[in-house]
Amino acid sequence: MKMNKAINIFLGSAMILAMLPACTDLKVNEVDSIVEENSGGFVAGNPTDLLASAYNDLGSYTDQANIYALLEQPSDEMIPPTRGVDWGDNGVWRLLHTQAWDATHSQVLGVWNQLNSFAYKCNEILASNPSPQQAAEAKFLRALNMYYVMDFYGQVPFREVTEGVDVDPRVLSRSEAFDFIVKDLTDALSGLPNDGPVVGGRGTATQAAANALLSRLYLNKAVFTADNPAGPYNFDAGDMTKVVQYADAVAAAGYDLEDEYFKIFSTDAEKEVILNSIAGTPQNRWFMTLHYDQNPSGWNGFTTLADFYNKFDKNDPRIGNYPAPDGSQFSGIGRGFLIGQQYKDDGSQLIDSRTQKPLQFTTDVPLAGAATDKGIRAIKYHPANAGKYIMFRYGEAYMNKIEAIVRGGSSTESALDVVNALRAKRGAPALASIDISGVLDERGRELYWEGFRRDDQIRFGTFTDTWEAKTTTDPNRVLFPIPQQALDSNPNLVQNPGY
16 A cells, blocks of 8 residues: 555544554554545445445444443443453443443544444445445445444534545534435435345345334434423424334334244244344343353343343243243343343252352342342343344334323324234233323333333433432433544534533
8 A cells, every 4th residue: 555545534634543442553444444545535346345344333233242232331320330350341331321420431533433433334335336335234234333423423524535634624513414314214224135034034135124224213313303302392293203104114014023032032033123233242241141150151241130131021921930940941141131030951950159058040130239139130042042132123223102102102002903913912010091101111012122221211201300319310321422532633523401
C-alpha cells in the first residue's frame, strides 16, 4: 500500500484511529475497506468481500458486552452482580445497571466506535459497484447499524466515501436518521429475496428481515421523533397501522410461531427465525450466567431480578423447564429461568464447590458482594442444541403487532385475540383482557434477555422508575452520552443533555 493513502473512518480523525484497539496493527487488509486518497478520492473495493465482512460484523451483537450490555444492563430484567472480585471490572457493569454512566464509559465508547464503523463499511459496499441484491443487503445492514446509533445516542454521524478524512462528518438528528433508515429499508425491499423460513434460520437479509426492522422502527417512531427524548410520546395511529402491516408482511412470507418456545433457540428451529448472525456464537448467553460448577462451567455473572421473574404465571412454559431426572433430555442445565436446586447431567444434586452445599439459586441478589448462589439465571440458547444467534425472529414482529393494535393501529384482529393466540401457542393460560401495561409484561415474558427491554421500558415510560439497586430517575438517561473522544474529533457533534 502507498504511504499517502489512509483509511477513511467514520470519526474522521487519526487520533481516534490510533485509539481503537482493533487498529493497533497498522497493516491494512484492503478487502475489508476502501482505500482513500487524502483528497477524498477512493478506489472501489470488492463488494462480495466487503459484504461478507459486513455480515461478520453482526458477530459483535453476540458479545455479552458493548451492544448487548447497553440494551440489557440498564433495564429491570438483568442485573450484573459483583461476586468477590468477579465482574468488578472497575465498575463498568454496575454503572450501566444503576444508570450512572458518563461520556468516558468504556462500553459507551466501544459501541459508538463499533456501530459507526459497521455503518460506514456499508457505504463502502454501495460505492464499490455492487449487484442490485448486494446493494439491497448493504442498505439493510446500514439501516440496522444506524438504527442502534440513533437509538442509543440520538444522533448519527455520516460520511460519504467521497469525503476525505479532513472533512468532519455531518450529523443527522434523530428524526433525520429515522427518515434515512426508513428510506434505506424501503429502497432495499425490492432488491432483497422474498424467501421464507428454513431450518436453523437464514444468515443473509431477506424482505422479511427488512419488514421486521420496519415494524420495529415504526413502533418506536414516537420515541425517535419526540421533541424531548424522554417523552411524552405521541403514538400516531397511522404509524401503528404500519407496524401491523409490516408484521403481517413477515407472516405472509411464511413465518410463524414455533410450536415449542425453546425450539426457537435450537438447531431445530423451523418457522420463526428470520435472520441469524453467521459470525459470533450464542455461547456467551450461557457462559455469562451459568455457575462455575455447572457443565459447561460458566462465568457466574448476570441474573434476573425477582420482580421481573414474578411477572410470569407459573403455568407459562416460557418461565422454563428442567431436563428429565435421568439426564436423558439435554444436560443437567434447565431452559428458561434457573431457580432453586441445580443438577448434574446424571440428575443428582449439584454441589457448590466453594461452600460444599447444594447449589440452589436464590431469588434475591445484591448488586455488589453477591454470593455465588445469588440470583435467578436465564438460559434460552441451551448448550446441548443451541442454534445460531438470532438477530430477528417472528415473535418480536408478532409482539409489535399486538402493541400497535392496543395503541390504535388498524387490524382485522383484536389485540386480545392476537395475544391469546400467541399464549396458546406457547402453552400459557389465556388472558381475560389486555391493556398497554399488560402489553409491556407480555413483551417481557416473550422476549426476555433478547435485547429489547431497555427500548421497551423507554417507550412505555418505566425506564426512569426505580428497582432494587437502581435508584436513578434522571430522564436524560434515555440517551447515552456522545463519547468524549467523538466530541473531540468532530465539532458537528453536540453532547446530549444531562452529560
